[in-house]
Amino acid sequence: MPSRRDDAITEVRRLRRQRGRRHWLMRSFRLQVMLLVGVLLAGMLLAQGAYLNHRQADLIAEQMGERALAVAKSVAVIPPLIDAFDAPDPAATIQPIAERIRRETGARYVVVGNTQGLRYSHPLPERLGLPMVGGDNARALEQGESYVSEATGSLGEAVRGKTPVRDAEGNIIGIVSVGFMLERVETDASRLTSVGWWLVAAMIVLGFAGAYVLSHHLKRVILGLEPHEIARLAMEKEAILQSIHEGILAVNREGEITLLNLQARRFLGLPEDRLVLGSPIQEVVPNSRLLEVLESGEQQFDQQMWLGDHPVVVNRVPVRHAGEIEGAVATFRSRREIVELSNALNAASRDVDILRAQAHEFSNKLYTISGLLQLGRIEDALALIHQESERAQAQMSFLMGHVADPVVSGTLLGKLTRARELGVTLEIDDQSSLAERLTPTGQEVVMTVMGNLIDNACHAALQGEPGDHGTPRVRLFFTDLGEQLLIEVEDNGPGVASEHIDAIFQEGFSTKPGKHRGIGLALVSRLCRQHGGEITLEESELGGACFIVVLDRSLCVSGEQVAH
Template sequence: MLGLVGALLALILGMQGVYLNLSKADLLSEQIGMRALNVAKTVAVIPELVDAFDSPDPAAIIQPIAERIRAETGAAYVVVGNRDEIRYSHPVPERIGGRMVGDDNAPALIEGRSYVSLATGTLGEAMRGKTPVRRASGEIIGVVSVGFLQEKVSQDVGRSLYLGWLMIAASVLLGLTGALWISMHLKRLILGLEPHEIARLVNEKEAILQSIHEGVVAVNREGRITLLNQSAKRTLGIQDGRDFLGVPVDQLVPNSRLQEVLTSGERQFDRELWVGDVPVIVNRVPIFNPQGDVDGAVSTFRSQQEIRELYSALKKVSADADVLREQAHEFSNRLYTISGLLQLNQIDEALALIHQEGRIEQEEVRFVLQHLKNPVLGAMLLAKMNTARQKHIQFELDSNSSLEVMLTQSGQDVLLKIISNLINNAFDAVRERPDVVPRVRLFFTDLGDQVLIEVEDSGPGVDPEALALITQQGYSTKPGEHRGIGLALVQRIATLYAGDVYLEEGELGGACFVVTLDKMQISHADVMEE
């Protein structure tokens, strides 16, 4: 870049300098020629000089006049000759009386013209002004030739052009210095990277941004989106074909709060935010330019539900290990019991004990299939029943429960989230009262225009006036991190599907949460019409 800018600048200034200086040289040469001609015209009309042509010795009168004028004007020579081109004056006195050389006197002597010529005389090549000498009657009696040596003219022109060339050189030097400064400034701005390195880094950054699991949104100083990776699009529910680059971020995420970061320049970490019906954990960081001003901001976020599920999964792994140890000990005791019965030849009692476990699980499966038409929800409830047995919790499914409606995919997901979160909260609540038999009861029905879900537990209960507080994102009555998400998610989903969350007094002594949903919004329309 430096070489290109410097060469281009030097070429342009050089070409311009050559053109201007050549034009100026021609103009100066022309001016010197006109000066020689004007001096010649002045000499040709001196009365003394004209009258001297009729004297017996014209050179004696004309030579002093010519030399005086030559000295005053700085001309190389002032030569006066007659019609036969015989010199009456010359800077070298020995050449007076000789014939004028150059063969350029004819236009003055014959045609009577005044002109400038370039010819070679006895002193060398010169710029000469020539004019005829006339009597008062107009008769041409001689010629005056005033010359400036071409070598002297070139020197004068060179001295005159020196300043111009000096200014051009200074301009080129200044331009090269500016080009060097620009290249160094750009080098600093691009962190000393070459273009191919920048291209590689851009491609690497794009690949990294599109592959990470966290959503990334970047905005410029005006708050307009400049980057949106695939994870962010999935979280925000944006199809790949839609382009949101250049769109104000508040138009896509009204509560993004990135404008606060652009205004204050302060970082925000681990902030909670709802994106649609998804709770997320957000980090917001400003982008500063080299001058220290805020030039944009970047927000990264990840589903809080995913974090909670990961936390729950890790916790469940630890719990499952304890349960497996308990089950191993329990089954070991049962095997010893069966072995003892067989040794006592109590075969019927041993078979009854073996069939008892299988019968309990079969009854649970048959009960779920009778009350639930959706196999995914049924599988989830069977898993919760198994978890309850492992935790020694009495999990009851109300015999009047029924869900006959054909759910949409989104409706199925909604019920899975609501029922699973409510049951998990109930399991946690019953542990807080070790003096009471832990019990959880589930009831659901789709009679009427709504789907109703009711989860009751034997825990310590919740103050009805605190319902608004416990359904806020991040609030929890239980200690530890990653809390305060389940009920907030349930409340948000219920509101989204034209329902609500209620807290009632339960029969088991603890909390009783009731959730209602609009049946039309979670079921197939054609099934509803039938």
């Protein structure tokens, strides 16, 4: 015997199956489309069929009435029938005529009566001479009208055509009534309308078949996805588009905006409540160049442009369907973030270079001291140790006394070590000073500016021919006295050729061989412009180039406080 627990489990499974079937019915796109289209088409066909069949039944009844009236008018003008009204026994003449016409026309009855409504003809001879039944003779006998009526006579309910009988002078002498039974009218109407109902049924079957084919086609067009899956994908796509860090802008083939995510709105400075979908791209982003992509169909990658007040790197690609261009999409990445990432990588690289240079330098010194100790020249080893200690101490003392910012001090100390390793004499002017500490932004800017200029100066100093200006030398001067930060870096290298003066600050231009050059001076120039300064080139007193950088004093902590 099954336990109560087994019964409960069975019931739960049954309910789950029922719920699953209902769930499937609710979620199946093909079934929904087929039922919706099929039921809608069936309802329309049934309503139309009911109206047309009802109208057809009315027409049949109307035609029967017109037919009865036409037969009655034909009988009323038969001369022998008219003359028979003056005979002693009118029924003897009228009855045969009326019965013959009844049989020929298929009418249920052809009744002829006098002005008192007494019958001179009737399908049942025993009813001759009796009054006509129905009470609808007045219009014909009194007003002389010919008409169609429905009434219940001695043979039952019928559609009757009635018309008066007139003598040669036009006087009303009798009435003719021709009737078709309503049962026959309904039978004929049912026989004819049944064809219509069969046609409606056939159309409904074809409608459901067409709905099935349509649902199958739609299912294939939407890649076999169900409506809830499409809705989920649409929501996921919208969430992805709005959450990614890149700006996305899409247009259709007419150049109207169809997609603009939140990051693109931020780049353009557009409020979230401003409606731009459907607007021409030229009105919102005149320099998007998406119209060029629509016309040419060519892809554009890693193009630089300004979007609002943001420098961005943009990719533009056409959207194609069946070989035709249906639109274009542009994605934007902030160049500022790329530059910041590059600066961070450069800073890490500089730190590695500094550590490597220091390790190399101290390794050489240790080898020298080790050699002197092995030779037993202890005094010389101690003298070298004191010499290096005094030099390092002097550099540290100078930097600690003249540079308040520890980050800049560390950068300069590393550059001094790197220059010695390269064989370049890096001199820091005794009048140099940085009395104020820098903001985090100021530290990054000053490190980038000094680092790039010193590296370029060392490279230029090494390019000079030996003996032109002595040993390779680089001189650095910096100060924050006054209203601005001032940095000067000069060398005794060959200088900058006159034909290159206008191009050295352009990104990608470099006189050095190799790839990925032409970044340092362009980056320094851009940082100067962004922070209220500039960079200029002069001839150095050492014989080479002298770069002078001016920066806004707001990069200092006290300057930032003043700015606020």
